[in-house]
Amino acid sequence: MTQSPRQFLQRSAAGKETMKSIKNILLCAALALAFGMPALAAGNGKPQQAAPRESKRSTPDPVAAPRADEKDYKELSGQVVYQVLLAEVALQRGRNEFASQAYADLAVRTRDPGVIERAVEVAGYARRMDVVLDMANLWVQVQPDSKRAQQVMVGVLIMSNQLDGLAPRLIRMLEADPESLPANLLGLNRMFARSPDRRAVLQLISKVCAPFFGLAEAHYAVAVAATSAAESERALAEVRQALELRPDWEAAALLQAQILAPKSSAEAVASLQRFADRNPNAREVQLHLARALVGEKRYAEARRLFEQLLLTYPNNPDVVFPVAILALQENDTVLAEAQLKHLITLDIPNKSAPYYYLGQLAEEGKRSDEALTYYRQVGTGEHYLPAQIRSANLLSKAGQPEAARRQLHEAAELDPKQGVQFLIAEAALLRDAKQTEAALDLLERALSKQPEQPDLLYESALLAEKLGRVELLESRLRKLIELQPENAQAYNALGYSYADRNMRLPEARQLIEKALQLAPNDPFILDSMAWVLYRQGDLEGALSLLQRAHGLRPDPEIAAHLGEVLWMLGRKDEAQRSLREAQQKNPTNEVLTEAVRRFAP
Known part of the structure; x- marks a missing residue:
């Protein structure tokens, strides 16, 4: 009996299962997300197998399922069978280009839907996008009512960024599946995730969604596209339409807050608050609201909201952990420890x-x-x-x-990527144990293997400073500045080393001014500039900077400098009080202890 191409493919050793749609990852990732098409093999561009099969070939499998429109190929039988066999053997041997052309020729000659589908698949496997497009067009001509053919055609047009004329096709596809319409509307934007022209995508999605504007999902889809196209006013209008149609829809409320946040975080928080007030069971919105309150530094309100959520969701890690962190921030160690201990009993991945x-x-x-x-x-x-x-x-x-x-x-x-940091930590242990020479030697050995490692250069410079090796300090920091001209800490360390020794003060000031340009609110750099001013006799200027630095960070060494400047200004009682308060909080700091000895006996 004469076989059709499909019958031959069904009976071939390689054709044990149904030929799926185009599975090339470049073509159908978007459709798989949006319309529930079969998954793809991740990353390699090859079709993912649906079930175990007898053949162990890595090439795509051919057609297996018979169709109603079976044709008679008596005249082409021998040539068809030969060409199919030739193409499959070529695939096995990695000659994807040859196989693609063979199947494309066969598809044009037979106009058989199964062969066309196979030709699309093999062309995708061979990454011949021009052939894929030709075959998809042919498939739609042969089977204009085929949902699969339309899906593949749309996928090809999307991935080749040919958006013109897509709207009618997408509308027909959406209308063909009314039960899944809301979900498919929400999937539209995922189909165009890789499209570079976001405004064109917005125009297209607006056209596609227009017939369905009675559904909140249609407005939501346009709002997402408008957000991606930086059309915030349009996005806000559309998401508000969605909320009018579905007043209890949390996803829309969250999107509205996301759109509002760049212009006014307070307004975004207010929108979440209004939604939460109207929908007291909206957990996701309440969680986002609590986090937003933290972002606004409204810690007391955030903590109250998290604690309310904790009563309803006592075993939800997304609630338990923020409660613990907020308690830590507010120094409520009892609550923090209790919630952290509870957290480690829950099923969380890390x-x-x-x-x-x-x-x-x-x-x-x-x-x-x-x-x-x-x-x-x-x-x-x-x-x-x-x-x-x-x-x-x-x-x-x-x-x-x-x-x-x-x-x-x-x-x-165990964590070799952090090797340098562990080495620096070891050097710090030696330094704290008064073994500064050993600490420097440890870093020197590491630098001999990594002479341009920035952290090693910086830390070895600080150790050289402690040992009074100014030339080594200077060479290391200047090397670091050469490697990282935007490294504020390198300029600051070199400038402060000069100022602390009361040497090269104009150059010290230039270096620290550069550091301040790079990090204007760094308390330690402010302290360094204050020390330069102090050395140059500008006590009032030094005091102003030190007060600002201490306000930003009450570090013991900044406190020691502040006490000294107050003393030199004649404000001795204030200096003594400031130094003693700092020492109570930092009893082991050597710089502060020396300042107390000198100025607050």
Whole structure:
């Protein structure tokens, strides 16, 4: 019996399953998201297999399912079978271009929908977008009522950024599936995620959604497109229309706040508050509102809202964790610790953050062993480095310096990307143990292997300063400035080193002025500039800067400079009071202790 091309493909060893639609990832990712089409194999551009099959070939599988429009190919039978076999063998051998052309020729000659679909698939696999477009056009001509053909055609036009004329096709596709219409409207923007012309996408989505403006989802889709096109007024108008149609729709309320936030964060918060008042069970909006209140530094209101949410959702990590962090911020250690301990009992993918904060609380409570236990449970990631450094410091303070250094070495092996930071932490342990020469030698050895590593240059310069090796300090910082001309801390460190030694004051001032240009509100750079002014005899100017710096950060060394300047201005009682208050908070700081000895005996 004479076989049609489809029958041959069904019976071939490679054709055990139904031929799917175009699966090339460049063509159908958008449609898969928007219209529920089959998933794609991630990243490699190859079709994802729907079920296990006998053949282990990595090439796309051919047609398997019979169609109602079966044709008779008696005259072409031998040639068709030969061409299909040739194309499949070419695919097996990696000759994708040849296979694509063979299937394209066959599709044109047979006009068989199954062969055309296979030709689209193979052309996509070969990344021949011109052939894909030709075959998609042919498929629509042969089967104008085919939903699959229309979907593929739309996908091809979208991925080739040919938006003109798409609106009628998309409208027909949306109308053909009324049950899924709301969801498909929401998926429209995902189809055009890679389109570079956002205004053209907005125009297209506006046309497509116009027939469906009785649905909130249609207005929402236009609002999303308008937001992406930076048309905020249009976006706001559309999302408000969506909320009029669905007053309890949280997604629309969140989008409205997102649109408002760039112009007025307060107005965005107010919009969330109004929605939450009208919809007391809107958890997502309440969560976003609480976070927005934190962003506005309205901590008391945020905490009250989070605590209300906690009563309703006591086991929701998105509620428990913010409550704990806000309690930490407000120094409510009892509530913070209770919620963090509860958090680690919940099913969350990563518990490093709560373990880290529990370690901090235990450390501040002088419960060193407990703190170490918590820190050891912090995994690699954002909190790993500080947890390991804190652990090492605890061990060092407990008289176990070798264990502390071993801890850092083991941590560096586990997280080699942070190796330099662990090395600097080890140098800090040696410095704090009054082994400054050993600390500098440690960094020097590392610099011999990485002579342009910025952090090593900076930290070794600071150690050289402590040892009075000004030439080494200067060479390291100037090297750092050469490598990173926008590094404010490098200019500041060099300028302050001159000012502290009362040398090269004009150059010191220039260096620190440059640092201030780069970081105008850095309290330590403000302190450095104040010290230059003090050395140059401008006591009032120095006092003003020191008061500003101390207000930004009450650091003990800034407090020591402030006390000294107050003393030199004749405000001795104020200087003594300021120094003693600072010393009560920082009893072990050497610079502050020396200032107290000199000016507040």
